[in-house]
Amino acid sequence: MRIQTIFTGAKLLALVVIIVAGLVFMVSEDGGWLSSDPPDGEEIIPATVQEGTPDGLTVAGVALAFYSGLFAYGGWNYLNFVTEELKDPYRNLPRAIWIGLPLVSVLYVLVNMSYLAVLPAAMVATSPAVAVDFGRAVLGPLQYCVPVFVALSTFGSLNGILFTSGRLFQAAARQGHMPAVLAFVDVRASTPKPALLASCTLSLCLLGLDIIALINCLSFVLWLSIGAATAALLWLRHTEPLLHRPIKVPLVLPIAFLLCCLYLVIVPLITAPRSTGLGVLMTLSALPVYVLGNTCKHYKCVQRANRQISHCIQKCLTVVCPEYSKPDQLLDPDITR
Template sequence: MADKTRSTTQPSTGGEEQGLGEESGVSLKRKVTLLHGVSIIVGSIIGSGIFVSPGGVLGYAGSPLAALLVWAGCGIFCTVGALAFAELGTMLPSTGGEYSYIHTAFGGLPAFLTLWVNVVLIRPATQAVVALTFAEYSLALAFPAPCHAPRLAVFLLASCGLCLLTAINCWSVQLSLRIQTVFTAAKLLALFTIIAAGGVHLAMGNTQVLTEHMLAGRPSADGVPLAFYSGLFAYGGWNYLNFVTEELKDPYRNLPRAISVALPLVTTVYVLANVAYLAVLPPAALLASTAVAVAFAREVLGPLQYWVPVFVALSTFGSLNGILFTSGRLFLAGAREGHLPPALAYIHLKAKTPVPALLVTCLLSMVMLEVNIFFLINFLSFALWLTIGGAVAALLWLRYTQPHLPRPIKVHLALPVLVLIGCVYLVVVPVVQEPGSTGLGVLMTLAGIPVYVLGVKCHWKPGYITSLLGKLWHISPVWLYFEEWCVCVFVCV
């Protein structure tokens, strides 16, 4: 199974049959530039969080000054983690991110469990949450507060957003990258508007709110760790460029460059945006608001306040595009190694996109739209930091067991050690704070073990199952005529 799926990633050899079966030699193309890489990182990180709920960090931190330090600290931690991932991404420049790194270092089962939690939990739930947020804020102008958009309307718009972006990602890598760049620019413009409005507010002498409350309150030993935990949610996506290293032009140079531009940029923007919020809104108002940017705009932006829901919708739309783009590559990497059905490793002949993998991740996300997403979020972070910690442990293990591997980038040993300690802490915190949710996350992770034994290690499978799968993926002409049905998807959406 593994050998057959890997054949789709070898260099092209010519001929019109490429891209569909085991005879092909179609591969992903290096179309991701430095600008695209920065857009993927920034666009994946900045979603709705910075516009909606900075009050969560403030509530746990205990004081505005402590909250600002937490936002800066989270950015520094993610930058250090991204630098460690830069070593991994240039040492093992293949699609798949932490899945590929754990597979190389620790073998099949740990890698499969990493893939398992991403396939059944992390990616679908994350994409569903972002899609729902996009739908809710897109409908905000039609249903202004205190009215709420009908649940059916939210579901349909979220589904349309998922389908549209999936179709675009299937259709063209270049088009999806252009969308990512444009929407990243839009969300940065929105944040720069907030920062500028806060700066003008302070320059006009309105410093009373900031000076009176900056040192108010007292940080607590229990609250600050949870504030970091909440803040790191808003930085989620810092490692996503590693999932497309195989498509990155000159990855040895552009991967670290993209990280060194994107992470400091996001950290600076996040800190300054929170300063702007605190300059206008007292802590009590910021804590009470579930949409901080809306409350901020109501105070200082005048008629422009009605554009804030549009900005949030654009932000989440771009974030969803970045997550979908990388999710398809993760599923592709798992199929190459025989950990997912072989068809998920197929790459479209003309578009050079992993069409089956993208369709499957879209389908799983649409199923999650009907699940209690907010319950899933409670243990999403546990699984996320467990896999990131595993990838950093892989870096340290490969340093010990394979010291002669080519390492175009080699960070100081203290950096991955620091990140690994932080990941262990972030895995342990929810065990103490929310044992129920964490326990369910552990059970879902361990549920992958029998799936691995039966689906991957067990070589005896009923013949009719193998025959059915072969007919579904090899006989069907859907991949050959992708352009036609993709147009239909655009029309329906």
């Protein structure tokens, strides 16, 4: 968490520098590209700019554009994964949402205004590194700090993703849907080390895919799962109205959110079947593994091999089985001796 705090601070510092530089440029004599009289003269064209113009506005294009845009804003739901480790979650979780989402939205809107004030829209749309081009245009000697801050921002985002995604493996293992050893925690730090390593390994396996195809593929799966979870909550709200709900919102919010999720799932599935179809195949590939695991776990030879592998992993990673309310869902108690 110290690492996350430091790198998030570095990211916010870089954003503030870009916003201030853009505002200064906008109030200058020419007013930048957002003024009614755009600047003339030689344009600052990056060496790596791609040729061509963006496609026209279409329903499919908007949905796929949302995938990339929502990927940039993708940290809003990560805090829910670590609710168990959050101090006073019923108070701090809503506070984090109400403070974090408006703050991030305002910052990035102002950053994009700064980009569009300094650089022409076509360059912003085609440049592979907008912040670097922005720094080259207005920051002078500070332009060499921009790639460093971009790297820090990327590392901080990656740290946050790994911190939270590992808890998904841990929760699944705790419920018996994945190998129980993934629910084990480090004896000193109490962190789910096997789950984090599994998440890291699967991430490395996906590095060979094109970044846009990867974003479209995983965003499809992400919004499909988020939509399913939202629909399940609405169903429980209807069938179990008396359940204790510490955090409760008006029904119009989850219904509107579910409609947005349906749009983000159905439209790309029809218009971009290649990338979204890969996401479907990746998701469905887990079903035979899950069925096979549930079928074979009752055989003694499989249980023996499972215990031996778990023993080996425990010794190598120094992890133990934590105390849960349903310990029978994990391996035999003698494994944790």
